[in-house]
Amino acid sequence: MSPGSLKTRLVLEEEEDSGGEGSEAEQVPVEEPTISREDKIKNAKALSLIQGALTDKLFPSIRNEKTAKGAWDTLRREFRGDKKVRAVKLQTVRADFECMRMTDGESLDSYLARFFGTVNNLKSLGEDVSETRIVQKLLMSLSRRYKSIVSIIEETRRLDVLRVEEVIASVKVYDKREDLHDERDKLARTERAFSSLKVGNNQVHGTHKGSQSRPNQKWQGHDKKGSNWSQNGSLNNNNDSSWNNSVGGNWNNSFNSQNKQGNSSQGSMKPQCQDKSVWFVDSACSNHMTSQESVLIKIDRTVTCKVKMGTGDLVQATGKGTLVVETQHGRRYIHEVLLVPSLDENLLSVGQMMEHGYYVLFWGNMAVIFDDGSLNNVVAKVVMGGNRCFPLSLESMTPAARNASVIEDPWIWHRRLGHLNFVSMKKMQQMEMVTGLPVLTEMKDVCEGCVSGKHHREKFDKEEAWRASCPLESVHTDLCGPMQNESIGGNRYFITFIDDFSRMCWVYFLRNKSDTFNVFKKFKAFVELQSGFSLKKLRSDRGGEYTSHEFQDFCASIGMERQLTIAYSPQQNGVAERRNRTICEMARSMMIEKGIPVIFWAEAKFDDKARKGVFIGYGSCEKGYRVYDLQSKKIVLSRSVIFSEDKSWNWKSDQEESIPIPFNLERDEIKDGNNEIQPNGTQFDDGGSSHLNSTVGDLVENVFKTWLNLDGTVQKHKARLVAKGYSQKPEIYYNETFTPVARLDTIRTLIALAAQKGWKLFQLDIKSAFLNGVLDEEVYAEQPEAFEVKNAGHKVYKFRKALYGLKQAPRAWYSKIDAYLSMCKFKRSISEATMYTRSDNEGGLIIVSIYVDDIVYTGNSERMLAEFKREMMQRYEMSDLGLLHHFLGMGILQTDQGVFIHQNKYAKSLLVKFGLEDCKPVSIPLPIGEKLKKVDESELADEGDYRKIVGSLLYLTATRPDLMYAASLLSRFMNSLTKRHMRVARRVLRYVQGTLSYDIEYVRNQSATFVGFCDADWAGSEDDSRSTSGYAFSFGSGAFSWASVKQNTVALSTVEAEYVSAAEATTQAIWLRFVLDDFGEMQSEATLLFCDNMSAISMAKNPVFHQHAISMDNLSAISMAKKV
Template sequence: MVELQCEFKVKCLRSDRGGEFLSTEFSKLLESEGIQRQLSIAYTPQQNGVVERKNRTVVEMAKAMLHDKGMPYFLWAEAVHTAVYILNRSLTKALDNMTPFEAYSGRKPGIGHLKVFGSLCYVHVPAERRQKLDAKSVQGVFVGYATCEKGYRVFDPSTKKLILSRDVVFDETKSWNWKETSENSVAMTYVPKQPDNGFEVTPHELTEVERSPSSPCIFSQAEEQENAIHEHADISQPYDHTPLKWRNINDILAQCNLCIVEPEKYEEAAQDKAWIKAMEEELPSDKQVIGVKWVFKTKLNLDGSVQKNKARLVAKGYVQKPSIDYNETFAPVARLDTIRTLIALAAQRSWKLFQLDVKSAFLNGILQEEVYVDQPEGFVINGKEDKVYKLYKALYGLKQAPRAWYGEIDSYFAKCGFEKSLSEATLYTKTRGEHDILIVSIYVDDIVYTGNNQEMLDEFKEDMKEKYEMSDLGLLHHFLGMGVIQTESSIFIHQKKYASALLDKFGLKECKSVSIPLVDTEKLSKEDGSGVADEEKYRKVVGSLLYLSATRPDVMYAASLLARYMHGPSNKHYGVAKRVLRYVKGTLDYGLHYMKGKKAVLVGFCDSDWGGSVDDSKSTSGYAFSFGSGVFSWASVKQNCVALSTAEAEYISAAEATTQAIWLRFVLEDFGELQAEATPLQCDNTSAISISKNPVFHQRTKHIDRRYHFIKDALQQGIVDLVYCPTKEQVADIFTKALPKDRFNYLRDKLGVVSAQSLKGSISV
């Protein structure tokens, strides 16, 4: 090649000791041509430094081009070919202001045709090769320059064919999205050079593409054009046993240019759709592998000390698809009203509350669907890194895990003779004889139980330990962020630790406390002209106050009022929220106190303000229920409609309280506390009582939504009894409006919200 093109005689050939250079045929060729051979010493690449360094330059350049456009590794040969093509047309220190191409051929190279490797491009399809409605071009990826023809090399990822054409339009700013390529073969086949006629677009034409000295063409242009009418088979076709001398030259070229690389690890295989499909074929066609990860958690005691360090393997359930990877996801949890009702009942009956914790509860749930997950990091089996696990039981993080666990525990309780409540799906009772009862409430993996028969309590604990891996936490001390203190005569629940953390979180640890959460003379509205507050921070404060109200009904109205301004809160709103936190600062050790009362009867209170909202003139309903001592169920809710009178507002409030009273009666009946008489519902508005019992004020009540007349039916059936109470004794008044200090403190005591230090025996929290 050198002798024919440059008229130079090759005198010496220096190389390493590669097998291709030591073969008998090659040695005879050198000998016949009179060429001296120099071989480098084994393991001494320094003796062949020029070639070794240039090889490093070419490879690094090819790698950079592949990574720049995110191209798969099977195109590495094309990248190397293009790198050599460009380097031969680039200036080098070895030559004085001259490129290797010019030094070799004697003429300057043209560079106007150079394009960005890996760019998106569009190859023109001549009219002779397409139907009338077919596309005039095909999309592909630019992978280099033809060496024996004046054209570009374009790889079509959809057909895995290599196209040689001069009629190409480029978009060098874009690249192919290899991750979404749906084809699964990496084979490349050749498509012939297209004719020069039939242009339908304005392509970039190569006016001069020189032959690369590093990639000489061994066939004449006439032979190439003659053989270019054939398309070639994909690598996935059977091996061709035709003798080599009878094969088409383009078939041989296709096999020579085909690069097959087998990945050595998953990261390499994951870059190629073909290998991904090969891995997926190991799974059912309609399933996918779900990733897993470790989650670490430090569990604390009530006093803030470390209870244990917990590591949990969870599934990345967010990639699951409904109706394919899971069907049902819902799993009920106990309402806080139910938990407080159980606590109030235990205090009334002098029962003890106990707690069990199911270790890794979700792992006990039996899956109904086929689910496959990766091997967990740190526990991958050597030699089987490409294997996956098929789950029999649920993992935390799976969409259906809570449902699977609930189905398991529900089935077990049914076998053990428990009866599930129709009013609370997480409440179970078991009776023995006429008087003995065992009550169990579950909240995911936390189980609270109580009863009047110690033998039944002990049997239940042992049965649970035998069935599941359990932690016996003894007496109930800490549940859902609430501290529970049980004495011989009472139960006290509080959230002192949480309240203290709130103050620290919002920078009010050292703030000055106030005696009441809200100023009774101050009204809030959406537009108060005080400027816009930090919405995210405001929402965090209000959300925290709502959670604090689980044991602090005295902040319920304030939290409910502030929650109305979650969108676009003002600086004034945020100032009021901080005032509520300052009130919390002065009442850190306050909580609800339950004790044995004179009579175990469900009693309710309902009240309403009238048009208290400045923005829309709607009223606020409030209710509270007790069972002998402190309240265990309460609410403060803005009404859905504008009331035309105080009587109407009170009537609506009474109807809302009635629905809660009916549900609480059902729950107490499940507890074995049947309410034989109608539940008294205390109301301080005689007109509202009259509307509920008599068809009076018809002209003023005909517009009231019929659903609120539900109370009349409940009264007639003897479920509730709406009775009058003086406004001074109306406990629910604290849930409807801001009150003066004396009035607020009086009703707070009536709720059963007291300081731990004020109790007999000075309970320590």
């Protein structure tokens, strides 16, 4: 039970009529109408007693409680907590008990109080602490001072029967005996310290200069940290003498008192002195006292007590404050000074100084103050005055300086000085660079602001601390890539292995990162056989290629030690990293010298590291050279320049003709933020000028966008002027807006067909496609902001052509391109409105697919392909992107063996977006047996994040049929999701993490067999008992059409569920047959549709067999077979 609860319980038990007993005080709720008057009185009395037993800090927690039981329960919950909270507290207190040690400077009483406080906390939390355990811990935790007594107790007594009280008594007796020995040693040192002082005839030799009869005594010393100080001593005589401490003493910057409020202090009246700056060192005074309120700061008026004077009279102390003393070397502070208005003199208490570690010795006619027990460091020497008193003149601060908010807290100075470190602050104090800086001690606490703002990464050793002693004892490895373009052998990565002993290096080339493990096994077998040594250690980074389960299990099975670097610390694998850099630089230099193109490797690795420029001059304010960059046509500032002084640049041949932009607006100064964007390169300028060439108006803003390649490099910069289409009204500004686009099934079918036929796929990009559309309606717009024509601000623009942002712009563009292709004798597909084909008499065929402004085309005739590209580029302003490699977020890789499609880059960005880039992968998307429903017992989750995850997964299914069912299932709970749904969705992302390298391969030159597969569960939905259908179609290699959808009806059996799934797959198969017919691939034979339910196959062959059978019109031309 906590102390607060125990005190309250005792108060209640002492009251005979209290209604609260123990921890279960039975109280009748006040709101009950049948409560008796007696119970009300008892409740009020108990509640009053509980409230009275609490401190002001605890009282607000029960302020609103109306019953004693409610207040008691609140206190019990706050101090005891539930079972889990008590368990955590017990673990913390148990750890404190086990780690408890007595420090060297800690007193025995203080440590015993701390020790048994921890023991009581353990017992209050339910820990059974035996007396033997307490005795053993107490003896083990005492400091070196008690080493002898601990050894005696352990050798002479049985600890299992020894009582705690006996141990404490023995230790305390030993402690007092040691204190007596210490006092005797101090007295002996004192006698030696003053043996050199000769007292007589009012002179003290050694430190005294002049005569004792001078009115102002000077004494000097040092504070505890070495800073000089000086103070004045004053006598009642008229002559002046100067005192110097040649030994060098210490004056503590503060005197603290442990007296509490209400304690009675005792003082002694002294002979009066006219100088109010004089303080008398008094051994009969229990506290520092003064009657001058003006010399104190930080006066605490709540401290009041009676002071008994030497005459026996009691006077009132009205507060307690701090005295600020001005010295030659800064301010010093004397704390806990009582303010006694009726006191005639200022008194310094000898006892109060001794309580805080100071030693005062009265010797002859002098009082000497030391700062420690060694009696070596003298703080002050005060000569006895003519009236047998010991006066000391302390020069206090002026009122203006005293009101200037003196700050003694070193942490406040630390913050004021911009979180300056304490070592530098001590130097500033020693060099007297700052006035008022308090004496600084060793600060053991940690400043969180400094840690957060100044923490930096630890530097790495320049030299290796360890090297291998034999070959293959340690091997360094690293993977480099991917390159933007494949090598001749189709590789995009290379991996290096460096032996730490010999620095021998092996280089292997890889197609994919997933090949790392196989290459490592080949390398291991080769080097071990050739060298006769075994590979013992492998050092690498934490890349997924090195940390896969397969890789780790293999290393563990052969007993090889793995050494992995810390995240974002490539320096720990510096041998391999530096070797990769050396290899790249060697290859780059040789390729540049010989003029070898870089089509087989990434530009990021083999582009020039230096660029040509012309020296212009020196930087005016910077330490560098001003160079005109011949590539970017800009002047740049650089310090890394290599001069070729014997060459010059031909400026005439470098001049280029400038093409004027046909845009007749006079541009005013632009004040918005868009003019701060400085795009570089001609690609960006082309994107913007195409809009201006169309002479269209009313733009909302300049929309800048950077198009990236699959590896993250910049493909092009694009700028668009967008109209305010959201302000258009139907039937006024537009009529029809629908525009067809190519379906992903069609695109994948085209890719699969091209791969099977061995055709190459090409891509064209129409620049600003929507600007080619012709409007059927009259559309007007205001002049765009910052582009108004001078003296014509009241006029508006009339659109001649379509513009991005207009609702009818997509349809206008589609009508334009459809009309042109029809004019070029292309035949539009009946099944897909964006698919066009054209053939000739020689059997040549070209297929074109349009997706807004992207055109994908392929065919069997190189002549027709070249002719189509030439016609399109003559008709429209286009970009020839060459072989198809990136389309609708899909990466397309065309090789001699086939075509691969993937979304690896998007999958990685998806994991980074949701913070799962370092998550642990799983082997299947959904947990086995997981059943999701709209309403479950878990809490609601964030709809925004869930919808983003599901939407991203649906987009990822463009190349990942293995995610189709999971994404389709999760999409059913968009409006009723819980944390359970979110957990399953994040698990699917973990599956994506483990399958980043998955792609679909369409094999070249393989006999095409159009087949389909279908399947279904039964009553899989927990909400409406509907089943889920799934199907996939292929040409014998990779799938190109797939789906997973919930059925529209409730199936009464697995047969009906499989039958419905077969019917839906048949519908898709019929549409795909039409598409293939348009491609020139007439399906003369029936399409095989595989189903794993014999009853459903029988029902398909004989629809009369079951009364719930669906119409078989779509299945009349399809034969179905069971897959064995």
